[in-house]
Amino acid sequence: MKGLFTALMVSYDEEGNINEKGLREIIRYNIDVNRVDGLYVNGSTGENFMISTEEKKEIFRITKDEVKDRVKLIAQVGSVNLKEAIELAKYATDLGYDALSAVTPFYYKFDFEEIKHYYNSIINAVNNKMIIYSIPFLTGVNMSVTQFEELFENEKIIGVKFTAGDFYLLERMRRAFPDKLIYAGFDEMLLSAAVLGVDGAIGSTFNVNGERARQIFELAQQGKIAEAREIQHVTNDLITDVLDNGLYQTLKEILKEKGVDAGYCRQPMKKLSDEKIGIAKSIARKYW
Ligand SMILES: CC(=O)N[C@H](C=O)[C@@H](O)[C@H](O)[C@H](O)CO
Numbered sequence: 561m562k563g564l565f566t567a568l569m570v571s572y573d574e575e576g577n578i579n580e581k582g583l584r585e586i587i588r589y590n591i592d593v594n595r596v597d598g599l600y601v602n603g604s605t606g607e608n609f610m611i612s613t614e615e616k617k618e619i620f621r622i623t624k625d626e627v628k629d630r631v632k633l634i635a636q637v638g639s640v641n642l643k644e645a646i647e648l649a650k651y652a653t654d655l656g657y658d659a660l661s662a663v664t665p666f667y668y669k670f671d672f673e674e675i676k677h678y679y680n681s682i683i684n685a686v687n688n689k690m691i692i693y694s695i696p697f698l699t700g701v702n703m704s705v706t707q708f709e710e711l712f713e714n715e716k717i718i719g720v721k722f723t724a725g726d727f728y729l730l731e732r733m734r735r736a737f738p739d740k741l742i743y744a745g746f747d748e749m750l751l752s753a754a755v756l757g758v759d760g761a762i763g764s765t766f767n768v769n770g771e772r773a774r775q776i777f778e779l780a781q782q783g784k785i786a787e788a789r790e791i792q793h794v795t796n797d798l799i800t801d802v803l804d805n806g807l808y809q810t811l812k813e814i815l816k817e818k819g820v821d822a823g824y825c826r827q828p829m830k831k832l833s834d835e836k837i838g839i840a841k842s843i844a845r846k847y848w
């Protein structure tokens with residue numbers, strides 16, 4: 561389960577319905593061109609927190625059907641609705657997903673005891689493994705090394721997707737948990753995280769920039785830091801341009817430029833203006 565995982569985008573049509581043909585094209589592009597080791601399905605990048613339970617299941621089903629066993633699959637099932645999270649955990653496990661992941665429960669200020677109960681309830685309901693999805697800038701949930709340690713006492717909890725810029729905490733986690741899987745979550749900090757010894761990375765920009773991400777990660781592992789840094793610089797020029805123009809919408813427009821029917825984002829995310837579509841197209845020309 562080590563390596564690079566794309567946080568999979570989902571193609572929606574202009575009315576916000578899942579475009580199955582487009583989703584399958586995005587999946588194939590990730591396997592054939594980005595050549596990632598796996599897909600992280602129904603994360604933030606999949607616009608998971610704006611869709612229904614049935615739609616989440618449909619995306620899990622289509623993705624597994626398209627991938628078969630060609631790459632590893634992680635199903636993000638986390639939800640403030642714990643019953644939904646358990647239902648999705650069972651569904652994805654039955655489909656044959658290699659691991660589950662769940663975002664820390666958000667919106668209400670759950671205390672640690674509640675968070676721990678949430679993770680153990682999900683993973684103990686199924687015969688599968690759990691990767692904690694920690695993304696404090698969106699959830700407001702910050703956990704300490706000691707709290708991660710308490711969660712990791714459950715052997716079915718095998719790792720964490722660490723989407724934060726706190727490299728002190730990341731180093732402490734690597735030191736404390738040499739046998740757990742740590743995935744870097746911010747693509748713009750991939751090199752720094754790789755130097756600290758993460759096992760892999762999960763990223764939205766890998767939908768278009770998988771090849772450069774691979775180079776950064778592997779060069780870092782070989783100790784070729786100066787070379788890796790040059791590729792991180794280009795990658796971050798790209799990421800800065802994408803973030804300035806609207807993250808998920810721009811990634812979808814770039815995919816369209818590459819012939820992939822990536823569709824639109826789900827409302828309330830807005831459509832890009834014609835001007836911004838033009839900028840997205842120029843980004844696609846500039847970096848490829
Ligand atoms: C919220 C979100 O999309 N996070 C992604 C994964 O953690 C990242 O891949 C970022 O999108 C990316 O690093 C750009 O900031």
Ligand SMILES: CC(=O)C(=O)O
Nearest residue numbers: 567603604605762763
């Ligand atoms: C990678 C990431 O944050 C996500 O899509 O869940």
